[in-house]
Amino acid sequence: MAKKGGLVKGKYNAWSFLIFGKIERPESWDLMYKKSTFTNSGNLLLSAKNQGLLTMATWSTTIANSGFPSFSIRKRKKRDLLRILLSKNVTALNIGKGYILEAKSGVLNPSFYDMVLVLKPLFEDKKIYTINFKKNKLTIELRSENHHFDVFDNILDIFKAKAKKNPED
16 A cells, blocks of 8 residues: 555554555545454463454545435345345346345446456455445445455546546546
8 A cells, every 4th residue: 555655554463453544546445454263262371262354445435416226235035035026126246146236226336347348357256245325425345365456456447437538537
């Protein structure tokens, strides 16, 4: 993050780390990387058989005055099959099996389609946890050991190209 001209701060201990970053290109992006080991009992030393590992990354930005409708992309759950059949607002996503799109029209806004195509490898590897756009805030949450800065750079390029096309936004 620092190599990209961003600000970085974080915390760590023997069981976890939490890193926050901010990059200004062309929008302000907030990044968060977290890795932690935890147990169900709360005692890390005594219950080594039940340890869990959380690795996540969150990328978020605010898109001012977008006027775009809210949407959510997330992994499918068993009960979603019924929702897909009964609701026009819930559809199976055709990029990466096992994901659904929840949007008022049931269709992703074309302005976000390029971004979803860039994320296709992460969808295929099941690294995407959720993508939410609500109240002009876009949040992409990954569950991955890797930082995926190459994919993040591609997303920045898409937003930079759109900013050049629409300088008044």
